[in-house]
Amino acid sequence: MSEKKDKDVRVGVFVCSCGSNIGGLIDVKEVAEYAKSLPNVVFTQDNLYTCSETGLAQIKKGVTEHNLNRVVVASCTPRTHEPLFRETIKDVGLNEYLFQFVNIRDQCTWVHMKYPHEALEKAKEVIRMGVAKVSKLEALENIVVDATPTAMVIGGGVSGITSALSLANQGFETHLVEKDAQLGGKLNVLNKLFPTGQDASELLESLKERVKNNSNLTVYTSAKVTNIEGFVGNYEVEVQQNGKTTNLKIGVIVVAVGASLLTPTGKFGYDGKKRITQYELEEKLKNNDVKANNIVMIQCVGARNDERKYCSNVCCMSALKNALLIKEKNPDANITILFRDLYTPGTLYEEYYRRAREAGVIFLSYKLEKEPIVEENTIKVYNEYIGEEISVPYDLLVLSTPLIANDGNKELAQMLKVPLEENKFFLEAHVKLRPMDFATDGVFICGAAKWPVDITESITQGYAAAGRASTIISHDTIEVEGATSFLPDYNRDLCTGCEVCINVCPYKAISKNEDDEIVITQVLCKGCGVCGATCTNHAIIIRHFTDEQILSEIYAFGGS
Amino acid sequence: MDFEPKILGFLCNWCSYAGADLAGVSRMQYPPNIRVIRVMCSGRIDPQFIFEALRVGADGVIVLGCHLGDCHYLEGNYEAEKKFDMVKRFLKLINFDNRVRLDWVSASEGARYAQVITEFTDHIKALGPSPIGGDNPDKKILNNLKAIEDAASGDRMRALVGRERKITEQENVYGEQVDLEKFNKVFDSAIVEEYQRHRILVSLEEDTKSIKSLAAELEIDPSVVLEHIVCLKSRGQIDFGEFMGITPMFFKM
Structure with a gap:
């Protein structure tokens, strides 16, 4: 040694x-x-x-x-x-x-x-x-930069509104950007909310009222974020609204874009009339428009299969809730729920399930390998307990389809330089240690943009993201990690100006100045080190993970 | 005594290192041969690190990152993949490519981490000790590995691998997207050329040599050696010194 x-x-x-x-x-x-x-x-x-x-x-x-x-x-x-x-x-x-x-x-x-x-x-x-x-x-040394005490929330659904209100109530100038003509997202369609049975419209009206009365909060409806430059505490965001462009200086950004619902085109004879989605049933219930007496619901339509492996989290509860609502109005209605597994976690949700059983809702399980066969007026479902096919008559078929990632996620993710997971939902920095943060400093996430969640969870996360975001803008300055990529003056001669580092940097932290010299904006750098491993002439140093430091570990591994 | 391989793992902080921790929290057992170096991203793994690990006696080297598409730094693992691919192509030249592995383990895959490490350890055990590990390393292979490391560290290979994704997935400076197959052809011939050139350089470190003796020693056709000599001289890496009779003798600058 x-x-x-x-x-x-x-x-x-x-x-x-x-x-x-x-x-x-x-x-x-x-x-x-x-x-x-x-x-x-x-x-x-x-x-x-x-x-x-x-x-x-x-x-x-x-x-x-x-x-x-x-x-x-x-x-x-x-x-x-x-x-x-x-x-x-x-x-x-x-x-x-x-x-x-x-x-x-x-x-x-x-x-x-x-x-x-x-x-x-x-x-x-x-x-x-x-x-x-x-x-x-x-x-x-950690890098210290000024922070603009303003926040932007992208997405005006229940999670986004909650987050924006929380930030505005803390005294921060907050900008809420919504793509639709009105705030509310899915709340505009939903009928009643589990587990309280409250009208969705009631919650929405109260939120809208609070938004209207909050002088710190500016709302942009029918609007879209079209460009984001800068870094934590100092974002420059371009918002387009009715052909008008607004440029805002923003300290932190909360992503609350929610999710979309899968339309089960071509599946189980979906036609939007006699065979509808659970989401469409919400609208019918709200308009008092359910006349059917024999109702069958199929769960996990287009979810938990090879194409979409995940569980959409909200559909079991939606189905139970709607089944109970129908039963309350029409106790003679025959409701059958065809499920693969039922998830009703916690006492409140389990209670829902028990009530549905007591009310006479029938639950039949099916297997993914043997999906129910939908005919004109009956559904045939194979039951493994009795080893036979059961025929269930229906005059309304309700398909519970999953929440899926929005089409626009990729575009927004690229602007924000944050990752998406395999199903194109936004991916947080760490599922347990930093669940509301992105790896990119100053950008936060809440609600169904991250994963399918119900209203309760959307609200909780809205507050949580606002809390995390305010930890940054409640200070005049912010400190960011000093372990970044670095081009020291003594290595300037090594740099050939080949620009490979500019190509591989995912955060646009590397650029060339007017004198054609490489400049690394430390505060934009997240320290991944890709540029250092790529630099054609070994000019870039990755602080805290330098070649010399890593090689010293390798040599110690080798025994010297 | 059974052969117990020395294995070095490079783990990215966010996925595979977290996966390794989860294996621990879940008490999943795996062979105790692996030593881990933590880096922030698998994209930080400079090819040089892998070659150096082999040079100092690792019987196997494994690089683990986030699954493609799940990188904490967006695309670092794609860059890692390109670099690792180059490492493998180089190591194939000395039949060492099966001593290195690149794989993906997410933060939630503790069981998978234990499985990957167990499999890789078994694989290396079956391969047997590295010929350049231990007290009597094979000098010839060691020299060839040095040539590989130098070749991969040179600006030609680094520029190629650093630009690979841009020019095969987007466009080159002339606005053309280069077909991956075409790129690979260029890449492979560059690998062989640079390897041979650096073998010449490594060999010239020992002594001044003639083209003929280099050709015999390195088992390369003399005309090819001559081409490389011309290139190396134009790069200013070698020069010729005295003549032995009428034969020019070359030395490394």
């Missing part, structure tokens, strides 16, 4: 036992002892829980007493605990970037439970790699 030491680098290594999660399988004292032998390491310690008050105090004490200028924590995973340890070393005056996390729990002791010896060796090696990297890390 190389004993070569980097000048003035003093590394401290803290090995966490995580109760028995790590210490139960491997000897953390031995690991800490081993770490002492590594180049640049001047202090090591094992802790029962490094993330506890005691553990954090021990890190601070270690840094102060041993004059450490780099810290390694070997523990759970950086994805949950790196921010905490970064803050801790910052508290004792170290730059937060001079920290390296080594994963010896989630990716070591938890997954090699039958191999304690190999797990111990692995822990030592990954710590060796971590120490090699931390020795090469450099102090970085």
